[in-house]
Amino acid sequence: MSVIIELTLPSDAFELGRILRVEASTQLRLETLVPLGGRPTPFIRLKDDGRESFEGTVREHSSVQNIQLVSSHDDEMLYAFEWDPSEGSLFRKLLDMDVAVLGATGTTEAWELELRFPNHKTLSEFQEYYVDRGIQVTILRIYNPTKPDAGPWFGLTTPQRETLTQAVEAGYYSLPREVSTKELAAEFDISDQAVTERLRRGITTLVTNTLLTAETEP
Known part of the structure; x- marks a missing residue:
């Protein structure tokens, strides 16, 4: 590592x-x-x-x-x-x-x-x-740049990774926004609320396993 x-x-x-x-x-x-x-x-x-x-x-x-x-x-x-x-x-x-x-x-x-x-x-x-x-x-x-136990994809689950990737590629985080959570939900055949929750949890996991990691060693 x-x-x-x-x-x-x-x-x-x-x-x-x-x-x-x-x-x-x-x-x-x-x-x-x-x-x-x-x-x-x-x-x-x-x-x-x-x-x-x-x-x-x-x-x-x-x-x-x-x-x-x-x-x-x-x-x-x-x-x-x-x-x-x-x-x-x-x-x-x-x-x-x-x-x-x-x-x-x-x-x-x-x-x-x-x-x-x-x-x-x-x-x-x-x-x-x-x-x-x-x-x-x-x-x-x-x-270490990430937590040792974060695993592949910085600890993201497969649904979280796929949803975050699609959101970025489709322009959800662009200004102006190019796609809505409803449109993202249709891509995965889930509810608007479920997409929002995946994005929220995915971003929290990424930040926790990267930016907030500060494991020191002697």
């Missing part, structure tokens, strides 16, 4: 943090890390007041081949840059272990990362990696 970890670490403790070090008042946000041709391409968003410092710092690093302004809106800029993580670096390790970077924000002092590991064994391997290298990692939270 996959496991999600939220952690912080000093900006100067890992390669990407050193590349992206900017002025103290500027906060960076990693929008996504897209593997293109075997090479991870970070997309970074920052406020316009840190643009000059950011571009200068990134261009100077030897592992960065190119940096490009993708878009700008109001006072925010979105950049992409070609980057080849060094062998043995933290992000190279994460890529090799097939770890997904769900989110990352950073300042000149520290970064906070949200990572999804394929299993607990991989997480243990990563913990050994940063302990062996003396990287100061602070664990904020460790949890």
Whole structure:
């Protein structure tokens, strides 16, 4: 089962943090890390007041081949840059272990990362990696994305899953609404009230087994 970890670490403790070090008042946000041709391409968003410092710092690093302004809106800029993580670096390790970077924000002092590991064994391997290298990692939270006993479909019964799926595909949750509960009821040959109850219970089950789950481990 996959496991999600939220952690912080000093900006100067890992390669990407050193590349992206900017002025103290500027906060960076990693929008996504897209593997293109075997090479991870970070997309970074920052406020316009840190643009000059950011571009200068990134261009100077030897592992960065190119940096490009993708878009700008109001006072925010979105950049992409070609980057080849060094062998043995933290992000190279994460890529090799097939770890997904769900989110990352950073300042000149520290970064906070949200990572999804394929299993607990991989997480243990990563913990050994940063302990062996003396990287100061602070664990904020460790949890499974769903309850272990939720089963397939996040605990939904087959009728709940089929009804929720049909409701979404038919536009029940669209604005304006494209189908009524009566029309959904006709699809399943049940009453309007039964459809409403299936949707209510299904949504409750989904939220309970995903968003409200916060199982921690030592």
